[in-house]
Amino acid sequence: MKTFIVHFLIAFLGSYVYFKYGDPLLPYNAVWAVMVSVFIMFLLWLTSPFYHRSYFHKLPRALSFVMFFLKELVVANLRVAYDILTPNYHMKPAVVAIPLSVTTDLEITLLANIITLTPGSLMIDISADRKFLYMHTLYVKDDDLELVKQHVKNGFERRLIQLTR
Amino acid sequence: MSLFSFTLIFAMAALSLCLVMTGIRFAIGPTLPDRITAFDLFVANIIGIVAIYTELTGNQDFIDVAIILSLFGFLGSISFAYYLMKSAR
Amino acid sequence: MLEDINFLLIREIISSVLIIVGVMFMLISTIGLLRFPDFYIRMSAITKGATLGLGFILSGMGIYFNEPDMLLKVMLIIGFTFLTSPVAAHVIGRTAVRNKIPFWQPTNLEEFKEYLRKEHSTHRDHQRDNKHL
Numbered sequence: 292m293k294t295f296i297v298h299f300l301i302a303f304l305g306s307y308v309y310f311k312y313g314d315p316l317l318p319y320n321a322v323w324a325v326m327v328s329v330f331i332m333f334l335l336w337l338t339s340p341f342y343h344r345s346y347f348h349k350l351p352r353a354l355s356f357v358m359f360f361l362k363e364l365v366v367a368n369l370r371v372a373y374d375i376l377t378p379n380y381h382m383k384p385a386v387v388a389i390p391l392s393v394t395t396d397l398e399i400t401l402l403a404n405i406i407t408l409t410p411g412s413l414m415i416d417i418s419a420d421r422k423f424l425y426m427h428t429l430y431v432k433d434d435d436l437e438l439v440k441q442h443v444k445n446g447f448e449r450r451l452i453q454l455t456r
Numbered sequence: 457m458s459l460f461s462f463t464l465i466f467a468m469a470a471l472s473l474c475l476v477m478t479g480i481r482f483a484i485g486p487t488l489p490d491r492i493t494a495f496d497l498f499v500a501n502i503i504g505i506v507a508i509y510t511e512l513t514g515n516q517d518f519i520d521v522a523i524i525l526s527l528f529g530f531l532g533s534i535s536f537a538y539y540l541m542k543s544a545r
Numbered sequence: 546m547l548e549d550i551n552f553l554l555i556r557e558i559i560s561s562v563l564i565i566v567g568v569m570f571m572l573i574s575t576i577g578l579l580r581f582p583d584f585y586i587r588m589s590a591i592t593k594g595a596t597l598g599l600g601f602i603l604s605g606m607g608i609y610f611n612e613p614d615m616l617l618k619v620m621l622i623i624g625f626t627f628l629t630s631p632v633a634a635h636v637i638g639r640t641a642v643r644n645k646i647p648f649w650q651p652t653n654l655e656e657f658k659e660y661l662r663k664e665h666s667t668h669r670d671h672q673r674d675n676k677h678l
Contacts, residue, residue, distance in 0.1 A: 311613045324616060368570070368597055371590045375577040384586060384652045388660075407631035408596075413589035415638050418660070425660060427585050427638070463561045467568045467602075474575040481578050489641040493588055496633060497578060500595040503622070504571060507606045508564065516610065519618050522603075526622050530629040534636055541640045 294339065295353070302331040349454060356450045360405060363446070367410045370430070383431045386415070388423040389440050393448060398455055399424075405447055464512045471508070474501050492536055499529030560609035567601030570594050583649035588638055596630045599623075 306328035340347045374381055393399055403414045403424070411429040418425070428439055478501065482494040503522045510518040574594035581587045600623050607619035642661075 307613050307617060324613070364593075364597065368594060371577070371594065372570075372573045375573050375580060375590075380582075382586070384583070384649060386648075386652065403635065404628075404631045407634050408593060408627070410590055410593040413585060413638050414635055415642055416660070427589055429586065429589065460557045460561060463565065467564050470568045470572055474571050477575045477579055487584060487641075487644075487646055489637055489644065489646060490584055490587070492637050492640075493584075493591065494578070496592060496637075497575065497595055500599050500626075501571065501575075503626075504567070504599055504602045507602050511560070511564075511606050511609055516612075516615060519606075519615065519622075522622055523618060523625075526625050526629075530625075530633060533633050537633070537636045537640045541636075541643055 295350070298332055298335045298339075301335065302328040305331045352450070352454055356454060359446070359450065363409055367412075371410045382411075382429045384427065384429050385431045385436060385439075386425060386427050387436050387439055388418075388425055389443055391417075391422060391424055391448075392444075393452060393455075394421070395455075398451060401455075402448060402451055405451075406443065461512065464508055468505060468508050468512075471501055471505050475505075488540060489537070492533055492540075495536070496529065496533050499525060499532075503529075556609055556611060560605040563601050563605030563608070567598040567605065570598030570601065574598065583652070584641055584646050585638065585652075586649060588634060588641070592630055592634050596626055599626055 306324055309327060310324060336347070336350055391399070391402075393402055399417065399421070403417075406412055406414050406424075406426060413427040415425045415427055417423070426443070431439055475498070478494050478497045482491055482498070485491045485494060503525055506518055506522045506525065510516065510522075571594070574591045577594070578587055578591050581590060603619050603623055607616050610616075
């Protein structure tokens with residue numbers, strides 16, 4: 292995590308300085324800027340096995356996690372938009388208590404932020420002994436609360452645990 | 457008037473409509489947290505309007521207003537919610 | 546070959562499309578804010594739609610201006626909005642639960658009853674606040 296932030300800052304500032312003060316061979320636009328910073332990050336990623344071995348395996352997983360999250364974000368947004376624009380409500384709201392398997396502060400914060408950022412689900416609170424996470428969700432199929440829990444646990448939490456441990 | 461500036465003016469008109477509708481929710485909102493939500497959406501709408509105005513005039517100084525506004529909108533809603541939470545008995 | 550392409554026109558088209566998509570998301574969110582029946586549903590459905598719309602509008606502006614400074618500022622605003630919006634939603638939602646804002650009638654509250662009972666009892670407030678200090 293720390294290595295990723297350092298690499299990201301180096302790549303971002305590197306491409307910024309290259310286009311602002313350097314003598315760029317390429318014409319400036321957003322596509323080239325993103326590609327240059329991705330290239331710098333790729334070079335840094337290739338050097339990472341020498342000092343941080345697990346980072347070398349984790350970055351592809353992080354990329355797939357980000358893609359999965361963006362897909363969920365757009366799908367959930369479209370579902371809520373469909374519900375807003377049609378006259379009847381299709382939703383069945385419920386408050387579910389999700390049993391947590393993540394333990395540290397950082398993991399819980401990340402999980403809660405990701406859950407809240409997805410439309411149609413809002414994290415309300417965490418229980419005092421950190422065992423459960425209370426989530427307000429909009430779409431429950433046939434009153435089956437287990438399905439919602441499995442969706443969160445298999446989707447977000449499993450990938451998050453793979454990423455941080 | 458080119459098609460591009462027409463698009464921008466249309467987008468600004470739509471965002472103004474958003475502001476009016478958020479204002480209705482702000483006025484009739486049955487409870488206080490409803491009004492805080494409406495305030496959050498106010499700030500988001502105004503950031504969007506500032507961004508489109510920056511693009512319409514081509515003056516790059518206006519984008520700093522959006523940065524400051526995104527900071528202060530968050531502070532405002534958080535402090536108001538915190539005050540409400542402390543005063544709940 | 547490369548000089549024949551009108552880059553300004555391409556940038557204007559991409560920027561217009563992004564801005565229209567963002568404004569559509571914002572408009573839908575605002576209609577939802579007026580239509581939905583309950584505070585929690587409004588909260589969970591609305592704020593995120595507005596955040597996504599804002600992201601689209603700002604990235605459209607960044608692509609139109611096509612300068613390093615502008616892109617940096619736009620990335621700053623988008624990152625800050627995506628970081629702070631869930632925090633604000635979470636704090637407002639917890640405030641609403643503590644202030645006994647009622648849920649919509651069909652809401653399934655079975656697993657939440659225990660928490661609500663603890664939350665609304667009288668002494669709990671002081672205890673928990675002082676434990677964190």
